[in-house]
Amino acid sequence: MQHVEMNFDGLVGPTHNYAGLSYGNVASLNNAKGVSQPKQAALQGLVKMKTLADLGMHQGVLAPQARPDLSVLRRLGFTGNDAQVLNKAAKSDPVILSACYSASSMWTANAATVSPSADTSDGKVHFTPANLTNKFHRSIEPTVTGNILQATFADPSVFMHHQHLPENDHFGDEGAANHTRFCSGYEQSGVEFFVYGRTAFDASKPMPKKFPARQTLEASQAVARLHGLNADKTVFALQNPDVIDQGVFHNDVISVGNQNVLFYHEQAFAETQTVLDEIQRKMGDTPMHFIHVPSEQVSINDAVRSYLFNTQIITLPNGEMTIIAPMECHENVAVRQYLAHLITLNTPIKQVQYIDVKQSMQNGGGPACLRLRVALNATELNAINPATRLTNAKFEQLNQWVNSHYRDELAIADLADPSLLLESQTALDELTQILNLGSVYPFQLG
Ligand code: SUG
Numbered sequence: 001m002q003h004v005e006m007n008f009d010g011l012v013g014p015t016h017n018y019a020g021l022s023y024g025n026v027a028s029l030n031n032a033k034g035v036s037q038p039k040q041a042a043l044q045g046l047v048k049m050k051t052l053a054d055l056g057m058h059q060g061v062l063a064p065q066a067r068p069d070l071s072v073l074r075r076l077g078f079t080g081n082d083a084q085v086l087n088k089a090a091k092s093d094p095v096i097l098s099a100c101y102s103a104s105s106m107w108t109a110n111a112a113t114v115s116p117s118a119d120t121s122d123g124k125v126h127f128t129p130a131n132l133t134n135k136f137h138r139s140i141e142p143t144v145t146g147n148i149l150q151a152t153f154a155d156p157s158v159f160m161h162h163q164h165l166p167e168n169d170h171f172g173d174e175g176a177a178n179h180t181r182f183c184s185g186y187e188q189s190g191v192e193f194f195v196y197g198r199t200a201f202d203a204s205k206p207m208p209k210k211f212p213a214r215q216t217l218e219a220s221q222a223v224a225r226l227h228g229l230n231a232d233k234t235v236f237a238l239q240n241p242d243v244i245d246q247g248v249f250h251n252d253v254i255s256v257g258n259q260n261v262l263f264y265h266e267q268a269f270a271e272t273q274t275v276l277d278e279i280q281r282k283m284g285d286t287p288m289h290f291i292h293v294p295s296e297q298v299s300i301n302d303a304v305r306s307y308l309f310n311t312q313i314i315t316l317p318n319g320e321m322t323i324i325a326p327m328e329c330h331e332n333v334a335v336r337q338y339l340a341h342l343i344t345l346n347t348p349i350k351q352v353q354y355i356d357v358k359q360s361m362q363n364g365g366g367p368a369c370l371r372l373r374v375a376l377n378a379t380e381l382n383a384i385n386p387a388t389r390l391t392n393a394k395f396e397q398l399n400q401w402v403n404s405h406y407r408d409e410l411a412i413a414d415l416a417d418p419s420l421l422l423e424s425q426t427a428l429d430e431l432t433q434i435l436n437l438g439s440v441y442p443f444q445l446g
Contacts (some may be wrong), residue, residue, distance in 0.1 A: 123227030
């Protein structure tokens with residue numbers, strides 16, 4: 001039977017903007033209030049997807065959220081017709097307006113945690129949308145994310161969808177950004193690796209001093225329970241709180257895994273050797289490749305700015321691994337040299353390929369943030385909504401769709417313009433037809 005890992009990338013939505021909403025995320029704060037380029041952002045994302053598809057990978061597309069979220073604005077007391085709601089919010093609280101306009105659902109590593117059927121007790125693929133409680137603009141994503149996931153993975157005989165965890169910081173959950181799965185082949189049961197930033201019900205445990213730890217141990221444990229994971233094949237690791245304070249707001253900013261490879265910065269985890277030993281023990285006979293990057297070669301600052309660990313490590317059809325890195329890794333001399341060195345080491349990673357996702361990077365989202373990994377067997381692969389698969393024809397169709405609906409530029413002041421709402425709804429209504437999703441957005445559901 002054919003087993004694959006399929007990447008589902010988030011399509012960048014028409015309201016992509018730089019609002020500086022993510023305290024603890026260096027790029028988001030540095031680029032706050034800059035002018036964004038939504039059309040270019042979406043086209044860059046599509047080229048990234050096409051690059052992977054051309055390498056022989058299975059590539060899918062996840063639809064963006066509808067923005068602005070008018071129901072949230074109304075819940076916050078802004079009244080009147082749609083234009084009046086936007087106008088009042090723009091005048092009295094532009095930050096709230098920009099949060100309700102954020103295109104942050106593009107980072108689908110934060111859409112959900114996914115456990116493949118080989119790991120779960122009922123033999124189905126399990127999805128739990130992330131509640132993203134730590135940032136207001138992201139906390140309004142999970143319900144529609146659940147709708148989109150259910151429209152993409154619809155068949156209940158193979159896919160199991162859970163509700164997101166309770167919306168409270170005790171169960172703060174950021175999805176696959178803090179979750180990696182190790183295995184020998186995608187068809188084998190694997191070891192699911194959850195990395196958390198603090199223990200919510202025990203304040204005596206380590207936690208960062210400056211920036212928030214978005215993921216709690218309790219949230220990771222709840223997801224593992226929901227998915228029916230085997231405790232002998234699950235590892236929970238504390239992220240090093242000091243690196244969170246240096247801008248590592250998700251584990252996928254400091255480590256990335258694929259099959260039997262864990263590529264990580266030496267400062268990534270609080271108790272590195274214990275974590276590595278547990279992973280290897282739970283992997284049994286499959287030898288792991290632990291590739292550790294020392295601070296002398298790449299500093300935390302360089303890792304955060306270049307997103308060396310927000311790369312995608314993918315297994316090509318010929319079995320070799322390639323690392324997909326953002327251009328910022330090429331521009332940083334220490335990181336470029338490190339990557340040139342990495343592919344000469346005796347590890348499965350044999351090539352590096354650079355891609356341009358600068359519009360997303362400027363908000364702290366690299367290649368790995370833009371994708372949700374779903375390992376599938378042949379039956380499951382056949383059960384996904386075929387219209388969400390990136391074929392050459394779909395790539396052309398989506399490029400045309402972006403070119404006809406997206407603005408070239410968007411400044412924060414433009415968010416007050418009610419025609420942006422209309423443009424966005426028209427575009428997304430058409431997109432649900434292109435991706436054959438049915439009605440997933442509140443404005444479609446009435
Ligand atoms: O949650 N940025 C996102 C970036 C998410 C990256 N995802 C992963 N590492 N997997 C965040 O901080 C910035 C929005 C703004 O400032 O306009 C933002 O939401």
